Amino acid sequence: MGALLNVDYSDELTRLRVQEIIRYIQRLGLPVKLNKIPMEYIADSFYTHYRVPILSAAPKDENEALWYVFLKSYISSDLYQEISKLSKYNYSISRSASVKLLRAYNSLLSRIERGTVQGMKEGDEKNVQRLMNNQSLRQEISNLLRFYMGNVKNLDKIRKSISKILGDDVGKEVADLLFDVDIDPYRARLAKILESLVKILAKVDPYVEEGAVFERAGVPSGIRSIRSFSDLRKVTNLSKAIYRASPTLFAYKLATRSLSVKDVSLDTREKIYMLVDKSGSMFYSVYDGFAMDMTQKITWATALAVALMRHSRKVILRFFDQMVYPQLTNIKDVIKALLRVLPLGGTDITSAVHTAVMDSKNAGLRSYKLVIITDGEDDFVNPEVLRQAKTAFRDVKALLIGGSNSVIESEIPTIRIDSTDIESLKYILKNI
Numbered sequence: 001m002g003a004l005l006n007v008d009y010s011d012e013l014t015r016l017r018v019q020e021i022i023r024y025i026q027r028l029g030l031p032v033k034l035n036k037i038p039m040e041y042i043a044d045s046f047y048t049h050y051r052v053p054i055l056s057a058a059p060k061d062e063n064e065a066l067w068y069v070f071l072k073s074y075i076s077s078d079l080y081q082e083i084s085k086l087s088k089y090n091y092s093i094s095r096s097a098s099v100k101l102l103r104a105y106n107s108l109l110s111r112i113e114r115g116t117v118q119g120m121k122e123g124d125e126k127n128v129q130r131l132m133n134n135q136s137l138r139q140e141i142s143n144l145l146r147f148y149m150g151n152v153k154n155l156d157k158i159r160k161s162i163s164k165i166l167g168d169d170v171g172k173e174v175a176d177l178l179f180d181v182d183i184d185p186y187r188a189r190l191a192k193i194l195e196s197l198v199k200i201l202a203k204v205d206p207y208v209e210e211g212a213v214f215e216r217a218g219v220p221s222g223i224r225s226i227r228s229f230s231d232l233r234k235v236t237n238l239s240k241a242i243y244r245a246s247p248t249l250f251a252y253k254l255a256t257r258s259l260s261v262k263d264v265s266l267d268t269r270e271k272i273y274m275l276v277d278k279s280g281s282m283f284y285s286v287y288d289g290f291a292m293d294m295t296q297k298i299t300w301a302t303a304l305a306v307a308l309m310r311h312s313r314k315v316i317l318r319f320f321d322q323m324v325y326p327q328l329t330n331i332k333d334v335i336k337a338l339l340r341v342l343p344l345g346g347t348d349i350t351s352a353v354h355t356a357v358m359d360s361k362n363a364g365l366r367s368y369k370l371v372i373i374t375d376g377e378d379d380f381v382n383p384e385v386l387r388q389a390k391t392a393f394r395d396v397k398a399l400l401i402g403g404s405n406s407v408i409e410s411e412i413p414t415i416r417i418d419s420t421d422i423e424s425l426k427y428i429l430k431n432i
Helices: 012-028 039-050 062-075 078-087 091-114 128-133 135-149 155-166 168-179 184-207 229-234 237-245 247-255 297-310 331-340 349-363 383-392 406-411 422-431
Strands: 219-225 260-265 271-277 314-320 369-374 395-401 414-417
Touching (some): 012 039, 039 062, 039 078, 039 091, 062 091, 062 128, 062 135, 078 091, 078 135, 091 135, 091 168, 128 135, 155 184, 155 331, 168 331, 184 297, 184 331, 229 260, 237 247, 237 260, 271 349, 297 314, 297 331, 314 349, 349 369, 349 383, 383 395, 383 406, 395 406, 414 422
Parallel strands (some): 271 369, 369 395, 395 414
Antiparallel strands (some): 219 260
């Protein structure tokens, strides 16, 4: 049996979730000895996070004493209180937290087997009172929990700040992804990128304006009643039929403004296709190398894309390094991609631009403006591909962040960015 009173261990959904966690552990290849962890413990590890746990007064089986003390220690900790704010009724975070908790318990079992936990005598693992009174064991449990669960104090703060700027869906996605990262230094770097991104967006938001109107022809978008005599050139086929059949009825419907006309709207949103370099050098700041406290080039470039998307411009974004990544068309997917970006070496600008040209030809993107954001660290840019881009798109521009590239600068209009600050972003938003 498990340690929680509010879990039905025989329920179909409970068993399904246990199997999903087992498959997840196996897929990741995590060193968890599942043969030593009963399915009830796995269920406990999930539902402890998914809803408010109700712990039994004492284990029904003496063989469950160690798990009971381990779980009780965790639930009563400040660490659990922080994690439960994120995990309650959130399946993905609860699953990740479950896996982390099982890894901590698995490590505890291994340490006890090796005899490295002080004060543990034969038979103690079956006696709740002795386990609770063993301070060395309690400290061991606390250390393991902190190691495997990670530092989550700032996660809720980050989630709230991102939700305020980018919406609850994006905030939830960010919390899920950050919690699912097992290596704390990497999680800290991602958190720093996100904090920087939110600060930039909050400051630059008032300066973002709508794109210029460049589609002069109206696009049919529905049917409405006539509003003025100028609408007569947009009458529907039904209205034309009424005129032929009964000019008197037509005149009446015109006078009462009940004549139907085609509703035509103007698309005033500027269309932008962005290629954003995500190679290793883009994870440096302009001046100080690999950045933790300063704004990284990749963060600045992403902030530009998100700012454009937030203000209803039609934006297509592709990250690239040695290869070109899938199209992104909304903020949520851009943030997810940013959190999964690994700073790889190598940049193939030619391949990225060629992909954009093919996208334009295949999807009719001639009215889009192509914007290439890179630091220019590529010695093999093919000028012919840049020329093809100028015929495939309405306009082409390059933004070189903290770098230069003679081929790009000789072929297409280029703006050099010497600092990844708010002022440079404001300038680009006005001149892109």
